Structure formats: structure tokens, C-alpha cells
Amino acid sequence: DAKTTQPNSMESNEEEPVHLPCNHSTISGTDYIHWYRQLPSQGPEYVIHGLTSNVNNRMASLAIAEDRKSSTLILHRATLRDAAVYYCILLIQGAQKLVFGQGTRLTINP
Amino acid sequence: DVKVTQSSRYLVKRTGEKVFLECVQDMDHENMFWYRQDPGLGLRLIYFSYDVKMKEKGDIPEGYSVSREKKERFSLILESASTNQTSMYLCASSSSGSGSYEQYFGPGTRLTVT
Numbered sequence: 001d002a003k004t005t006q007p008n009s010m011e012s013n014e015e016e017p018v019h020l021p022c023n024h025s026t027i028s029g030t031d032y033i034h035w036y037r038q039l040p041s042q043g044p045e046y047v048i049h050g051l052t053s054n055v056n057n058r059m060a061s062l063a064i065a066e067d068r069k070s071s072t073l074i075l076h077r078a079t080l081r082d083a084a085v086y087y088c089i090l091l092i093q094g095a096q097k098l099v100f101g102q103g104t105r106l107t108i109n110p
Numbered sequence: 111d112v113k114v115t116q117s118s119r120y121l122v123k124r125t126g127e128k129v130f131l132e133c134v135q136d137m138d139h140e141n142m143f144w145y146r147q148d149p150g151l152g153l154r155l156i157y158f159s160y161d162v163k164m165k166e167k168g169d170i171p172e173g174y175s176v177s178r179e180k181k182e183r184f185s186l187i188l189e190s191a192s193t194n195q196t197s198m199y200l201c202a203s204s205s206s207g208s209g210s211y212e213q214y215f216g217p218g219t220r221l222t223v224t
Binding site for chain 2: 034036042043044045046049096097098099100101102103
């Protein structure tokens with residue numbers, strides 16, 4: 001499984017944008033980039049995924065570098081509820097097995 | 111609203127007991143998964159299933175078995191619980207297809223084996 005690298009922790013302030021980076025230099029052409037997050041005492045929840053183009057949904061945006069070796073999850077206006085561990089995961093097209101790394105623990109200050 | 115439910119949030123069992131963890135999804139998903147989550151080790155895949163009566167080993171299947179008799183239900187079985195199986199257990203489900211599909215997770219069962 002291709003590997004991703006994320007910072008262990010990040011901190012931001014409420015109502016400010018947050019950019020969570022992920023490096024995946026060994027990504028292959030058929031790997032999708034998935035982001036999940038895990039709020040305290042809950043199971044992980046899907047945030048967003050993409051292949052080559054930038055993606056937006058109601059939760060976040062995903063910016064993918066042109067060479068696909070890195071990506072950034074963007075929370076446009078963080079709230080206290082966004083405090084969670086965020087996981088960046090590569091998934092081969094059609095595959096189902098998620099491999100979770102340690103993720104980035106995001107702290108939001110009021 | 112999509113839903114994955116797990117039979118218990120908290121469970122305490124004794125060493126040597128047989129333990130059943132149940133997971134039910136209401137989204138008609140083909141795929142179901144069992145993970146365990148431990149501090150410092152993250153989430154690790156135990157078993158998964160692509161269809162009724164089908165099962166595949168994940169990364170850490172030792173000491174566990176699974177059962178999928180109906181599409182919506184996936185059970186994790188600890189034949190003889192041991193203290194090193196104390197953990198948070200998470201069930202998930204997803205749809206199949208040629209694209210890439212998100213997994214929906216249940217709330218988890220925190221199992222303590224004494």
C-alpha cells in the first residue's frame with residue numbers, strides 16, 4: 001500500500017481557514033486520495049476524496065498537486081466541532097481496504 | 111440518513127469467554143469491515159466481506175472469526191477472548207463499484223477483557 005505522511009498535530013483558531021497537508025510521493029496513477037476524520041469518541045467519518053482534480057463538497061475542499069505527490073484538505077471556516085484526527089489515505093481504484101496512518105490531530109482554539 | 115449500528119457501545123468480558131460483536135447497516139452495501147483501534151497503533155483491519163457468506167482476512171485476523179449470513183449484518187467473533195483483545199472495535203460498510211467509495215463507520219464498541 002502506498003504511504004502517506006502527515007504532520008502529527010496542527011492548531012488553528014475558530015472561524016479561520018485550515019490547511020491540512022498530506023504527502024504521498026509514491027502514489028500511483030490509479031490511487032484515489034481519501035480523507036477521513038475521527039471526532040472524539042466516534043468512528044471515523046468520510047470527508048472527501050479525489051483523483052486528479054480539486055474537489056469541493058459541503059464539508060471541505062481537496063486541493064491536489066499537479067504531480068499528485070501531495071494534497072491539502074481545506075476547511076474554509078473552522079468551528080470547534082472540526083477538532084478531530086484527520087486521516088489522508090490512498091485507495092486503489094475499485095479497492096476497498098483503507099489503511100489508516102496516525103493522522104493529524106487538529107485542535108481548534110475558540 | 112445512512113446508518114451503521116453496533117450492538118453495544120461498551121462490553122466487559124472475562125478471559126476465555128466467546129464474544130460476539132454485531133454490526134448492521136441499512137444502506138444495502140455489499141462490503142462490510144471490522145477494524146480495531148488501539149492507542150499508538152491506529153485503526154487496523156481485522157476482516158472484511160464483499161458479499162454474503164464471503165470473507166477475507168485483513169491485517170490482523172488471528173484470534174478472530176466473522177460471519178455474514180445476511181447482507182446487512184456482519185458479526186465479529188472472539189472464540190476465546192484474551193486480555194490483548196481489549197480494544198475499540200469499529201464496523202464499517204461501503205458500496206462496490208468501479209470508482210472509489212466512502213466507508214461508513216459505526217460508533218464503535220469498547221471491549222474490555224478481564
